Amino acid sequence: MKITMDNNLGKLMTFELSKDKPTHGWFWYKEGFAPEIVEYAINYGNKIHTHKCDSKLPEIILDPFCGVGTTLLTAKQKNILSIGVDASQLAVFISKTKTDDYAEEDIGAVEIFVTNKLRSLKNTNLQKWQFELFDPRAVFPKRNYNQILAIREAIEQEEPRTRNLLLLALLSVLPQASIMLKDGGVLKIKKDKLAIPAKDVFKRKVKRMVRELRERDYSGYTPEVFIGDARALETPTESIDLIVTSPPYLNNIDYSKVYGIELSLLHMSKAEAEEVRMRAIRSFIGKDMKVNEMPEEVGELGNQIPIVGSYFKDMEQAIMEMFRVLSSGSCAHVIVSNSIIHNTHVIVDEIFAEMAERIGFSDVEIIVGAERVADVRPQKVKTRESIVVMRK
Ligand SMILES: C[S@@+](CC[C@H](N)C(=O)[O-])C[C@H]1O[C@@H](n2cnc3c(N)ncnc32)[C@H](O)[C@@H]1O
Structure with a gap:
């Protein structure tokens, strides 16, 4: 050696x-x-x-x-x-x-979602969001919590590629829309942290993704x-x-915990975390x-x-x-x-x-x-x- x-x-x-x-x-x-x-x-x-x-x-x-x-x-x-x-x-x-790989059609649909559909989200009869460590309502202001769930639900109506892009954007902005901090191996609640309005931070993320997709110069x-x-x-x-x-x-x-909030929103269930732990090193x-x-x-x-x-x-x-x-x-x-x-x-x-x-x-x-x-x-x-x- x-x-x-x-x-x-x-x-x-x-x-x-x-x-x-x-x-x-x-x-x-x-x-x-x-x-x-x-x-x-x-x-x-x-x-x-x-x-x-x-x-x-x-x-x-x-x-x-x-x-x-x-x-x-x-x-x-x-x-x-x-x-x-x-x-x-x-x-x-x-x-x-x-x-x-994404066609212009998929990228266009993602844009339409944030420019049009985001304005008319339904806020009623939303599914419950379950996370095994705590109730997600403890880390998202009420407005953000409802917006995230409404976006999550609306995304499901989209074609698979559009849905995936939108869902990734939503999952990626959860920390910014919350008062939660990932600190080393643990999640902490920080009461004085600014939670950015969920729709705004989501829209910003989608715009970045759209721009980068249009600039892609590879397929591979x-x-x-x-x-x-x-x-x-x-x-x-x-x-x-x-x-x-x-x-x-x-x-x-423990990846199943530190990224547990994202995992639970991805599947709208808390069961997956245990599965991740079973497989994990x-x-x-x-x-x-x-x-x-x-x-x-x-x-x-x-x-x-x-x-x-x-x-x-x-x-x-x-x-x-x-x-x-x-x-x-x-x-x-x-x-x-x-x-x-x-x-x-x-x-x-x-x-x-x-x-x-x-x-x-x-x-x-x-x-x-x-x-x-x-x-x-x-x-x-x-x-x-x-x-x-x-x-x-
Ligand atoms: C250090 S991260 C890898 C990061 C990666 N290099 C990247 O750039 O994104 C380690 C990964 O191993 C995964 N993991 C843990 N136990 C595993 C197992 N038994 N088999 C496969 N993946 C596992 C975790 O979920 C985590 O995503």
């Missing part, structure tokens, strides 16, 4: 650069990365490294934790086939909607995106030329189950902090799946972060790399993109975010 440093990669490992990019920024997903990471991975095989992944352009790329589809949209922009999998229906819906393959589990993929063996992905970070967030406390057979690389830490054992057990299965689906000579680029958990520094990238070597990957390289100093009482430690590159 080799460890190198590339300071240019740090800022690409966050969603910061994605948020203002056409289509990439339609839905703010804090845990996403920038399209440049995908370009880096695509070009990696062409660069001179001590080891080489296949140097030709990949024909098919997989992201088994696809989130809001950064890998898939970048592949489409380069006319490369891609497959995405995510445990969350919300992530899959966003990925699909961002990477679909439409990816296949599935709800699924990265630990048990349905992708055929040896069928993939490149994997670019970022699994949930250890001790990070055990990366957060609460999914703190003890495992009997732990990957040997985790050592004592897995017994001392059970979530660490569970996390790496799940990651081991995900790496085995990556190994199975990649064709020989191809690479996986996996973005990971080291974690501080129960005042212990967990060197996730090295454990990950060691597991990958045992599973059969070769030339495993950790490319450190960002370092930061963290408190691990009584000391301070340097922790980091990295790409683990591994070749089959």
Whole structure:
């Protein structure tokens, strides 16, 4: 295992650069990365490294934790086939909607919706909005709550592509229309936060999307995106030329809760959150189950902090799946972060790399993109975010 440093990669490992990019920024997903990471991975095989992944352009790329589809949209922009999998229906819906093709007819219908239909919304007999953590009325002013539900209902009358665009716009503005803050892994109610009128912020979002759709200068393959589990993929063996992905970070967030409001409005039900949790990688406390057979690389830490054992057990299965689906000579680029958990520094990238070597990957390289100093009482430690590159 080799460890190198590339300071240019740090800022690409966050969603910061994605948020203002056409289509990439339609839905703010804090845990996403920038399209440049995908370009880096695509070009990696062409660069001179001590080891080489296949140097030709990949024909098919997989992201088994696809989130809001950064890998898939970048592949489409380069006319490369891609497959995405995510445990969350919300992530899959966003990925699909961002990477679909739209005719002028669809875009025109979206415009008509905001210019005409939005004025005559029905406010009566609205469906109830159920969210498992709290009543959504606690975070939306009454007017916004009613407007959101009325828009949600009216959207259902539209043709599928128009509906999807409008629904994505509505889901993406929920935080702005509420007094809710996503703070790390939790949702907080902030009474002094300004909740922007729902119709206004929705209209603004739709206008941005319409403009960006009209400026699109690519069509490219439409990816296949599935709800699924990265630990048990349905992708055929040896069928993939490149994997670019970022699994949930250890001790990070419960996606079914932090994006639960959006998920509940997407399906108008609270049942889906539990399904997401069932499929999700055990990366957060609460999914703190003890495992009997732990990957040997985790050592004592897995017994001392059970979530660490569970996390790496799940990651081991995900790496085995990556190994199975990649064709020989191809690479996986996996973005990971080291974690501080129960005042212990967990060197996730090295454990990950060691597991990958045992599973059969070769030339495993950790490319450190960002370092930061963290408190691990009584000391301070340097922790980091990295790409683990591994070749089959
Ligand atoms: C760090 S995010 C990926 C973000 C993505 N790179 C992007 O740019 O949008 C991790 C994703 O893994 C998903 N996830 C969690 N457990 C999973 C599992 N077992 N299989 C597939 N996806 C899973 C989460 O829903 C989340 O969307």
